[in-house]
Amino acid sequence: MEVRNKRVLITGGSSGIGLALVQVLGSKGAHVAISGRQNDRLHSAIASLHAAGVAAKGIVADVTTQSGRDATVAEALEALGGLDILVNNAGGVRAGRLEKTTESEIRTMIEVDLVAPILLTQALLPSLRESGDSAVVNVASGIALIGMPFYTTYAAVKAGLARFGESLRRELTGEGIHVMTAYPGATDTPMMESSRAGVELGFVREPALAVANAICSGLEENAFDVIRGGEARAQMIALNHNDPSTLDRRFAGMKAELEEAVRDHSAL
Template identity: 70%
Template sequence: MNIKGKRVLITGGSSGIGLALARAFLAKGAKVVISGRRPDVLEKALEELHRASSSVWSIAADVAAPDGRAATIKQAFDALGGLDVLVNNAGGVRAGRLENTPEAELRAMIEVDLVAPIMLTRAALPALRASGDAMVVNVASGIALIGAPFYATYAATKAGLARFGEALRRELKGEGVHVLTAYPGGTDTPMMKSNRAGPELGFSREPASAVADAIIEGVETDAFEVIRGGEARAQMIALNRDNPASVDERFLGLKPALEDAVKDHSAI
């Protein structure tokens, strides 16, 4: 895809990977709408982006709620006059043992990480079809590829999002709408601030700009997926497929330290 002139909606675009993607799309000549729940953070992000381009707008809405999704789609269409790229980036996480996690927090993850992208994509499809050269970008997680203890529900939502994207890509094949799934690893974003796990526990961090640049390259080359983490991640994915018991044993040795490091990891 040639990004120049494309009309792009990025959910969760006020910080982290979403904001980095907004910068990258604008640098390529796209027109961008970012959405977010927090008006103050959104306003600050928009001010920054406006210094680089006038072709950017913002929408304060919660995509986990039906009325928030409706407002996001309508206002994006009004601002852009259509849609070529939908980036389902908004997400939430709550780590910890399943039985100790309140049901409300589990449901919140499911709503924002899985239900919202499905419903937003459904609502956006008529405009994406009308584009003739469109794309849906789903930002999943490396945890969708290798399930980590204390992230069971988060892993479920992100793996569900990944398979949703794969199935939808095949459903839309030959119809002018491509689907790309991104699998970031640990990324230096506000969402990760309450996670105290470091590289020794499998949580190395890279800048959000590096993830955004990789996704942009995937968009430009019509890639099926973008997996971060390099050769080490590739080896772990292969091991998880070929010998999952050995990955179980590896996590067993890390469990006490990992549980303590992520018990306060919450961004919902």
Template identity: 60%
Template sequence: MEIKGKRILITGGSSGIGLAMAHVLAARGAQLFLTGRRADAVRAAVAELGRVTTHVAGTAADVGTEEGRATTLASAIAAMGGLDILVNNAGAVRAGRLEHIAEDEIRTMIEVDLVAPILLTRAALPALRADGGGMVVNVTSAIALVAMPFYATYAAAKAGLASFGEALRRELKGEGVHVLTAYPSGTDTPMMATSRAGPEIGFSLEPAAAVAEAIVDGIAADAISVVRGGPERQAMIGLNRDDPAALDDRFLAIKPAFEKGVSSHRAL
């Protein structure tokens, strides 16, 4: 897909991977519309991008709500005159033992990470079809490919989003709308700021700019998926497929330290 001139809506676009993607897309000539829950963060992101492009706008909206999704889509289409690419990037996470996670936290993860992208995509499809050549980009997580302990609900929601994208890609095949699924590994973003898991247990963070560049390259190539994490992540994915019990044992060996490191991880 030719990115120059494309009208792109990025949810969760005021920070992290979403904002990093916006910078890469702006450099390639896209028109951008960003949304996020915090008005001050959205204003700051739009101002930051405004130094490199005049084709950027945004609004504060919570895509986890019906009103927020309606505001997001209507504002984006009004500002850009249509929509070519929807990037479902907004996310929420709460790590820890399942029995220690509050019901409202579980529901928030499912609503933001799974229900919101499905419903926003459904609402956006007429606009994406309008000019032909539309695309949906679902930013899931490498945890959808290798589920990790203490992230049970988050893993379920992200794996659900990945399967949604796979099914929708096949549903829309030949109809002018493509679906790309991105699987970032641990990424250095504000969403990870409360996690204390570190290299001592094999947990590392990739720069958001590198992840964003790879996803945008995937958009340009009409890729089906973009998987981050390098050879180690690929090896882990292979092991999880071929000998999942071996991976269970690997997690068992680091489980106490891993639980201690991630139990503070909360970004809702």
């Protein structure tokens, strides 16, 4: 896919991977609209983009609500005149033991990480069909490929998003809409600020811009998946499939330290 002049909507585009992706796609000549819940953060992001020479339309909306999705769809289509690429990037996380996670936190993760992307994609499929050369990008997580302790609900919803994308890709084969799933590892974003898990626990954070560049390259190559983490992540994925008990033992050896490091990890 050639991203130049493509009309792009990125949810959760006011920070982190979403904001970095605006910079990358905008620099390649795409026309971008971003949505976000927080008015101040969104306007600050738009101002920083404009200062860097990247034009973007900001949409203040909560995509977990019907009214927020309606506003996102209407404002994006009006601003862009149609849609070629939808990036379901908005997400939230609450780590810690399952029995210490509240029902509200669980439901919020399900709504923002899974339900909202499904319903927003459904609403925008007619516009994507009109394009004739379009794509849906779902930003999942490396935890969707390797379930980690203390991320039970987050792993579940991100894995659900990944399988949603895989099924939708096959459903839309030959219809001019490509579907790609991105699996970032630990990334240096505001979402990770409350986590104290570091390199010693396997959380090697890479810049959001590196993830954004990889997603853009995946779009240009019509890739099915973009998996971050290099050879080390590939080996863990293979081990998780072929000998999961070995990973069980590895996680057991760091269990106490990991629980302490992520017990306050929350970005909802």
